[in-house]
Amino acid sequence: MKRIKLLAVLLAAIMVASLAACGGSEGQNGNEQTKLYIYNWGEYMSRESDTWDFYGTDYELSDVIADFEDAYPQYDVEYRMFDDNEMMYAQLATVSYDVIFPSDYMIARLIREDKLQPLDMEKLPNVTEYMDPMLKDVAWTPDADETAALFDYAVPYLYCTVGLIYNQDEIASPATNDPRDVWAPLFDSANQNRIGMYNSMRESIGVGLNYLGYSMNTLNEAELEEAMELLIEQRQQVAPILGIDELKDKFVSGELTAGVAWSGDHVVIQQRLQDAGQDPEMIRYTLPKGSNISVDMMAIPSSAENVQGAHDFINFMYETEVAVKNAVYVGYSSPHLEAVAELPQVVTGNESYYPGPDLIATLEPYYSTPEIDQTYDNLWVQYLAN
Amino acid sequence: MPEKASYTGIKENETGNGVKEREMKSLPDKKNALPLSRRSGAGSNLYLGIIFVFLYAPIVVLIINSFNAAKSRAVWGGFTLEWYRKLFENADIIDALRTTIIVAILSAVIATLAGVLSSVGIYALPRRWRKIMMQITNIPNITPDLVTGISLMLLFYFMRVQTGFVTLLLAHIAFNIPFAILSIMPKLRQMDMSLYEAAQDLGCTPAQAVRKVMIPEIRPGIITAFILTLTLSIDDFVISYFTAGNQVTTLALTIYSMARKSVNPQINALSTLMFVTVFFLLVIINIRTSSKKKTTPNGILPAGKGNGRRAFPWPGIKQMK
Numbered sequence: 001m002k003r004i005k006l007l008a009v010l011l012a013a014i015m016v017a018s019l020a021a022c023g024g025s026e027g028q029n030g031n032e033q034t035k036l037y038i039y040n041w042g043e044y045m046s047r048e049s050d051t052w053d054f055y056g057t058d059y060e061l062s063d064v065i066a067d068f069e070d071a072y073p074q075y076d077v078e079y080r081m082f083d084d085n086e087m088m089y090a091q092l093a094t095v096s097y098d099v100i101f102p103s104d105y106m107i108a109r110l111i112r113e114d115k116l117q118p119l120d121m122e123k124l125p126n127v128t129e130y131m132d133p134m135l136k137d138v139a140w141t142p143d144a145d146e147t148a149a150l151f152d153y154a155v156p157y158l159y160c161t162v163g164l165i166y167n168q169d170e171i172a173s174p175a176t177n178d179p180r181d182v183w184a185p186l187f188d189s190a191n192q193n194r195i196g197m198y199n200s201m202r203e204s205i206g207v208g209l210n211y212l213g214y215s216m217n218t219l220n221e222a223e224l225e226e227a228m229e230l231l232i233e234q235r236q237q238v239a240p241i242l243g244i245d246e247l248k249d250k251f252v253s254g255e256l257t258a259g260v261a262w263s264g265d266h267v268v269i270q271q272r273l274q275d276a277g278q279d280p281e282m283i284r285y286t287l288p289k290g291s292n293i294s295v296d297m298m299a300i301p302s303s304a305e306n307v308q309g310a311h312d313f314i315n316f317m318y319e320t321e322v323a324v325k326n327a328v329y330v331g332y333s334s335p336h337l338e339a340v341a342e343l344p345q346v347v348t349g350n351e352s353y354y355p356g357p358d359l360i361a362t363l364e365p366y367y368s369t370p371e372i373d374q375t376y377d378n379l380w381v382q383y384l385a386n
Numbered sequence: 387m388p389e390k391a392s393y394t395g396i397k398e399n400e401t402g403n404g405v406k407e408r409e410m411k412s413l414p415d416k417k418n419a420l421p422l423s424r425r426s427g428a429g430s431n432l433y434l435g436i437i438f439v440f441l442y443a444p445i446v447v448l449i450i451n452s453f454n455a456a457k458s459r460a461v462w463g464g465f466t467l468e469w470y471r472k473l474f475e476n477a478d479i480i481d482a483l484r485t486t487i488i489v490a491i492l493s494a495v496i497a498t499l500a501g502v503l504s505s506v507g508i509y510a511l512p513r514r515w516r517k518i519m520m521q522i523t524n525i526p527n528i529t530p531d532l533v534t535g536i537s538l539m540l541l542f543y544f545m546r547v548q549t550g551f552v553t554l555l556l557a558h559i560a561f562n563i564p565f566a567i568l569s570i571m572p573k574l575r576q577m578d579m580s581l582y583e584a585a586q587d588l589g590c591t592p593a594q595a596v597r598k599v600m601i602p603e604i605r606p607g608i609i610t611a612f613i614l615t616l617t618l619s620i621d622d623f624v625i626s627y628f629t630a631g632n633q634v635t636t637l638a639l640t641i642y643s644m645a646r647k648s649v650n651p652q653i654n655a656l657s658t659l660m661f662v663t664v665f666f667l668l669v670i671i672n673i674r675t676s677s678k679k680k681t682t683p684n685g686i687l688p689a690g691k692g693n694g695r696r697a698f699p700w701p702g703i704k705q706m707k
Contacts, residue, residue: 005495005612037632042643043650048472063477079478080632081643087627094543095631245648253460268648276461330647 033076036309038065039088039097041296042081044158046322046329053274055344059328068316075309096303098310104295105368107154108141116153117302123311126318127155132335134357135159138293140365142217154297155314158264158332161363162203162294163287163352165251165261165269174286177359182288183211185258187230189237196250196259197234199242201380202366203292204231207260210290217367219375228379232386251283252276261285263353267331287352293363295335445661452654469655476652479640483656485551486637490619493558498612500559501566502604506596508567509574520571526564534561535628542629549631557629558619565618566611573607574600 046061065077080097082088085106092100092115102110110116121128135156140147164174164182171191174181186195186207197204206216208227218224234240241247241256248265250256252272261269263285270280298317300310316322323339333353334340340348348354355363452470456463473479508519526534538557542549581603585595601608623638630636641653 039632041646042640043647047478048476050472066477078632080635081478081640083643083645090628094539095549097632245645248648249458249460252458264647272456272458272461275456275463276458277463278461 033074034306034309036075036077036099036306036313037097038077038079038099038313039091040079040081040101042083044081044101044296044330045079046325047079052328054271054328055346057344059324061325061329064317064322064325067322068313071316072309072312075306075312077313092301092303096305097301098304098306099313100299100301101157101296102154102299104140104150104297104365107150107297107299108146109368110299110301111146111149111153115302116299117304117307118152119155119300119314120311123308124155124315124318126315130318130320130323130336130338131156132337132340134360135295135335137357138360138363138365140295142367142369150297154299155318156295156335157298157317158327158330159293159295159335160263160332161287161352161355162206162260162262162292163266163285164258165266165283165285166258167251167254167256168282168284170257173284174288177286177288179210179213179288179290182286183207186240186260187211187234187238191238191257193239193241194255194257195234195238195240196247196256196261197240197242198247198260199244201376203260204242204383205376205379206292206366208234210288213290216290216292216364217372219371224375224379228383231383235383235386248272252278262332263287264330264332267347267353271331285352287355287359287363289359289362291363293355293360293365295365296332448654449658449661452651452658454651454654457648457651469651470659473652473655478635479637479650479652479656482635482637482640485554485634486620489551489555489558489636490616493555493562493619494612494616496559497562497566497615498608500563501570501611501615502601502608504563505567505570505574505604505607506600509571523564523567526561527568531561531622531624535625538625539628548633549629550633553629553631554626554634554636557625558622561622561625562615562618565614569611569614570604570607573604577603 045064047063047065049060049062052059052061065079069075069077082091085103088100088102089106089110091097092110107116136148136151138147140150164185166173166185171185174184176182185191186197197207202216205224205227208230209216209218209223212223212226212230214220214223214227240259241250243250247256247259247261248269249272251259251269266283266285269283273280273282298314300307300314304310317326318336320336320338320342323334323336324342327334327336327339327343334343340354351359451459453465453467454463455466455468504523508516508523511519535557538553538560539549542553547553577600581599582595585599586592590598621638622636623642626636626639630639637656641649644650644653
């Protein structure tokens, strides 16, 4: 037994040593380095050197964290990832990060609870120069003052919309971008077993509300009742498949005809189709009026230790090449004016990814107040239980 | 040599020099002697086959996909080693892997050691105290990971200990020790205490008796404990999430963080490598133990089940002594 254990430990030690040798070496220089902790979503930043063919144009991607460390050698970046706003929130209670990437509703909540510190715009010249002011026009919170304050504490990183994704060969394109027309295939029993719905509370209930012409943040009992009935009827007649990440592959393989998706998902699907040698135009994406828009923003928690480094990092993220790389890698829409100019026209000209001012005025973010959360939570539990 | 086959299946032999030797037979020779005879018909083989398919089919799909040039799991885009190449350049994943392996091995070794000492100690307690100690040991097992993780996080926060590698390791050792004890106690119960007493009669001090007689007897339990704690440690997500902090990250954390977008195909390559490594390790171990089992230097067959048959070293199934 001892020899076996020794053998196992030896093997493991060899493996670890070989891992230590290749890859993963951080830039060591003799100077004083301060640590910088970044907390982002998983797979949400360009971290590999590669040439990507993005809608016909080749882009040279690189590890932007390594680029940042080259540009600012005094910082040693520790990059950590999360997959859920609530888990990030839980971590903030006891662990200190310098830059975090919450979603819009989480930022509002953090500001309310004094967990973010205001940004010093003097240190963010790139943001002042390049940020798309259009995003400031969206009513991110029910309170206008809170919405204005949002941009004192955070800077948009990438935004996305929720829309209908459909197989062009099987369904006709929606006639208008009225929600009634756009969401219709999801509730059509002719598409039984070939619809994909998001396994997410706000997306599913929100689509129902939008289809009926109501606000996605409504607390009106009659409206919610109607939406729930619609969803239950949909489940009985159309039998949608609930999922999040898995749906992408089902569209690529042709198992699904239509579904709900984020704009970034559609970009990923089209890239996968291209990879597979199929026609990426087979799967299309339409954004109806009144649908959801959400933004992930960069913010500095009040417990951050390296505030100067945090500002430098946010400023670096707003360098044009960096913003382009991130937009290409992640596939979501960039709020950086110059980056948008460098991305392919077929993407940036598409109103569904980069909605114009008229469409943006109709889009709604998800409000998150305790009341709304609880009501929608109850409804979702009821829906899942039935 | 007179053979007395009793109905319990124990044969008593007398060897040439008059030493009685007991040989445990696994099953009687006669077919149909017992209802659950070892008649391996086509039915049971088929059942076994189906179970193995269930267990290994997803892994086989994973391995095939790690060579898939298309990022989508749905289509085959051609054979490529690109994901393996990119994996070794990916600083994040390699870092996480390194941490995971170091924490797993360290926590497994320490937890197994602590488990052995604890089990021997618990076993020596009077019956009532032993039961109480086993109940206390079982509490961390049945506590949900979330509760354990959050309470450990709060504990470290109150003690002003910054979360990092040390807290991660401590947390892993903490949830591993009960499982180690759970794996070793049954072997202790099966063990024949008279061996321990006999060793002391023949001149061992208690410590020597434990070391030279008891430990080798419970060796399968110790190996099980080590492998179990290793696997639990690599697998753990929730507890690692709350105790790793911002200093270190593990493989499970990295993979789960990709849930919102989509799992990087490099993870397929990594999983394939891990699976192949574990597979070969187990095959090597099984071949070694089954070839060692044949005879001891004296030519006397050591006591053990099914010694006559040399079974195929199925991966993952240990030939227990």
